[in-house]
Amino acid sequence: MKNQQVCPPSPRPLLDSTFPDFPSSSASQIIFINDWYHDTTDTIVNSLLSSQGYNSSFVAPSPQSGLVNGAAIYNCRFAEPGLTGEQKAQRDMPELRFPPDARVRLRFVNAGAHPVNWVSVDEHELYIIEADNTPTLPVPVHRISVNVAHRYSGVLLTSGRRIGDSFYLRAQINTACFGAGFPDLDPQTPLIFRIADEGHRLAKTLPRSRDWNDPTTGNCTDLDETVVVQHAPPQAEQISVFNSSRIGPLTTTDEAGLSDGISFLEWTLNNITYENFAYTPLLHQIVRGEDPNTGRIALITAWNVETVDIVIQNLNGPEHPFHLHGKPFWIMARSQGSVGPETIASLDLNTYNPLLRDTLGLPSGEWVLIGLVADVPGVHAFHCHIVFHQAQGLFGALMIQPDVIRKLQDPGGELPGALALLCAQGNPNVIDPGRRGRLRKRLFDLPHLDLLHRHSKTSTTTSPQPTHTVVHAQQHDKLHDATIRSGVGECS
Incomplete structure (x- = not known):
């Protein structure tokens, strides 16, 4: 059985001036990685948000296959009874061809729902030159750990290879990141790279190349964050905290979790599980001058153009790939355990060479300062970029300059017509339209963990007083006028 999809066109080659210490690429290719489930996302999410769970569990499920550029091989002996299909083999998979003596920029994109993937090319080091659109010093590695939503560029050198040579690209799912079983998953998806010039007709022989010996399971960690040289502001005008935890059962028989008072798992930020009121988005509320309901979303507010540090803590859960829309961030410090306000103020921050990106993996029991x-x-x-964790409420927002956002109003004090019409036909009181009705006890009525930081459940927009911990401040020059952007502003 095989699934294929169309991939985007390859990007333009890098210019010599972009990375003066490394030769420009002479070819480029997108390597699109994702995971494949035999049930639809709606089926899985609706089950996770019910008291029955998905396969009697509330943890993110494991996939049936990993895909590379839309293709994979599934062992049909694991197929459900009654299903028929033609068993595919490696020779049925697409292959990629590159010229000899070339520098090939491989752009790895993990567009999956859940797992971390290790990517490698047999017998060839990959030179990392970009992470999440941030140029990096060329770093040779055997494998790249590509978390959900991460993008990397690795340069493959085909020097010394002859026409007809072949070797495998391997995308290996890190199964140590799973909380659920994976009985029918082959964690590795290989793709053949073959050396050929345009017009060559070559037999589809299988490579005899050897994989690297580096491990492909273990901690769900990101690329070493010291591979770039940049500069970040030495101090922030405010420091805020997002604490990630959970409430409720992991399985339908988890008595300890069921004692929390709800019948399914909810992920939380600052003790709040996100509720998606899709027909009255947060952006619309702010434009109308309303106060956001901070019992429905964990919210950090920056009232001015300022430098902001955010401490993210994974207090109780698996590894989460956290993603921020709208603004890339510097990764300035991380460690195990947890930190409090008195500790944050004295942290030794890496302001010389922090990696700039928009997604980071945070293992359980660790914290990071961005x-x-x-x-x-x-x-x-x-x-969290694990889509099942998003659906279970692991979602917050950074609101920047709400006073500027309110200027989107028309002269009559209303939303612009086209924007208002997006949501005019829906019921503003409905949570997650299209999902099953969910009966839940509100999280702020339940006993909570003693977390470092709690958001106020009162207004955060009527007064320019932040609801998050301000640890230290320093003046920062305003940079430039910016346009409005929204990550929590579209109707579903």
Whole structure:
């Protein structure tokens, strides 16, 4: 059995001036990685949000296959009874061809729903030159750990290879990141790279290349974050906290979790599980001058153009790939355990060479401090990029300059007509339209963990007083006028 999809066109080659210490690429190719489930996302999510769970569990499920550029091989002996199909083999898979003596830029994109993938090319080091659109110093590695939503460029050198040579690209799912079983999953998806010039007709022989010996399971960690040289502001004007945890059962028989008072799992940020009121988005509320309901979303507010540090703590859960819309951030410090306000103020931050990106993996029981310049007004989503965790509420927002956002109003004080019409036909009180009705006890009525930081459940927009911990401050020059951007502003 095989699934194929169309991939985007390859990007333009890198220019010599972009990376002066590394030769420009002479060819480029997108390597699109994702995971494949035999049930639809709607089926899985609706089950996770019910008291029955998905396969009697509330943890993110494991896939049936990993895909590379839309293709994979599934062992049909694991297929459900009654299903028929032709068993495919490696020779049925598409292959990629590159010229000899070339520098090939491989752009790895993990567009999956859940797992971390290790990508490698047999017997060839990959030179990492970009991470999440950030140029990096060329770093040779055997494998690249590509988390959900991460993008990397790795340069493959085909020097010394002859026409007809072949070797495998391997995308290996890190199964140690799973909380559920994976009985029918082959974690590795190989794709053949063959050396050929345009017009060559070559037999589809299988490579005899050897994989690297580096491990492909273990901690769900990202690329070493010291591979770039940049500079970040030495101090922030405010420091805020997103604490990630959970409430409820992991399985339908988890008595300890069921004692929390709800019958399915909910992920939380600052003790709040996100509720998607899709027909009255947060952006619309702010434009109308309303106060956001901070019992429905964990919210950090930057009132001015300022430098903001955010401490993210994974207090109780698996590894989460956290993603921020609208603004890339510097990764300035991370460690195991947890930190409090008195500790944050004295942290030794890496301001010389922090990696700039928009997604990071945070293992269980660890914290990370990220820094950014809040200069793009808007409501920017912050969430775990495991889609099942998003659906279970692991979602917050960074709101930048709400006073500027309100200027989107027309002269009559209303939303612009086209924007208002997007949501005019829906019921503003409906949570997650299209999903099953969910009976839940509100999280702020339940006993909570003693977390470092709690958001106020009162207004955050009527007064320019932040609801998050301000640890230290330093003046920062305003950068430039910015346009409104929204990560929590579209109707479903």
